[in-house]
Amino acid sequence: MANQYKRVLIKLSGEALAGEKKGILDGEMLSSVAEKIALLVNDGVQVSIVIGAGNIWRGARQNGLDVDRVRGDHMGMLATVINSLAMQDYILKTGVKAHVMSAVQIQQFCEPYAQYKAIEYLEKGEVVILACGVGYPFFSTDTGMMLRAAELKCDAVLSAKNVDGVYDKDPAKFADAVKFDELTYQELLSRGLKAIDQSAATIGEECDIKTVIFPLSDPQNIISAAKGETIGTLLHK
Numbered sequence: 001m002a003n004q005y006k007r008v009l010i011k012l013s014g015e016a017l018a019g020e021k022k023g024i025l026d027g028e029m030l031s032s033v034a035e036k037i038a039l040l041v042n043d044g045v046q047v048s049i050v051i052g053a054g055n056i057w058r059g060a061r062q063n064g065l066d067v068d069r070v071r072g073d074h075m076g077m078l079a080t081v082i083n084s085l086a087m088q089d090y091i092l093k094t095g096v097k098a099h100v101m102s103a104v105q106i107q108q109f110c111e112p113y114a115q116y117k118a119i120e121y122l123e124k125g126e127v128v129i130l131a132c133g134v135g136y137p138f139f140s141t142d143t144g145m146m147l148r149a150a151e152l153k154c155d156a157v158l159s160a161k162n163v164d165g166v167y168d169k170d171p172a173k174f175a176d177a178v179k180f181d182e183l184t185y186q187e188l189l190s191r192g193l194k195a196i197d198q199s200a201a202t203i204g205e206e207c208d209i210k211t212v213i214f215p216l217s218d219p220q221n222i223i224s225a226a227k228g229e230t231i232g233t234l235l236h237k
Helices: 027-042 069-092 115-123 141-151 185-190 198-207 220-226
Strands: 007-012 046-051 098-102 127-131 156-161 182-184 210-215 233-236
Touching: 007 027, 007 141, 027 046, 027 069, 027 220, 046 069, 046 115, 046 141, 069 098, 069 127, 098 115, 115 127, 141 156, 141 198, 156 220, 182 185, 185 198, 185 233, 210 220
Parallel strands: 007 046, 007 156, 046 127, 098 127, 156 210, 182 233
Antiparallel strands: 210 233
């Protein structure tokens, strides 16, 4: 089955990359995800990646610490760099070229993000990993992923999480929670669902970018999502 999407942005949950173990990152999970990304690239799909940092630090939640929100968000951005460098290393081991591009200049570790340079890498069949969100506090990684997807003219966002889709209510609390196969961004917002934040949904709506929310528990789901198979929940205009 051919891939439905030619250029995608894959959003990886930091928590999902920690796997079932209690460490910050799980090598087996990183290796498996990198292999699936390499398969997509070798099949002609152009891949950019945004990684969350919930496995290390959440700027808004702060794990119970009392840190200024702006400084806390800066800490979260730095945490995404750790995850991005780890993912880059594992992708490079597959034989696929990968670049970490940061919205905040950390030139000893990675190069500054530039839209046209990122597109140039993608067109050459090289992976672009986008770190530090948009470089400013108060913007979630959801907003960052959708903004970058719009800038890089992606066909879709493939959002791999530690949940299997969007529900009408929290399935961890309600046994009768119902999962949606698809929703429009307007329906998502009108129902007050928190799968992605309002800013991200608005950008997705305005730029007509599809978002597939699916579980990373099986990394093969990345391939299935890129092929347009029915998996998780599809958000669309």
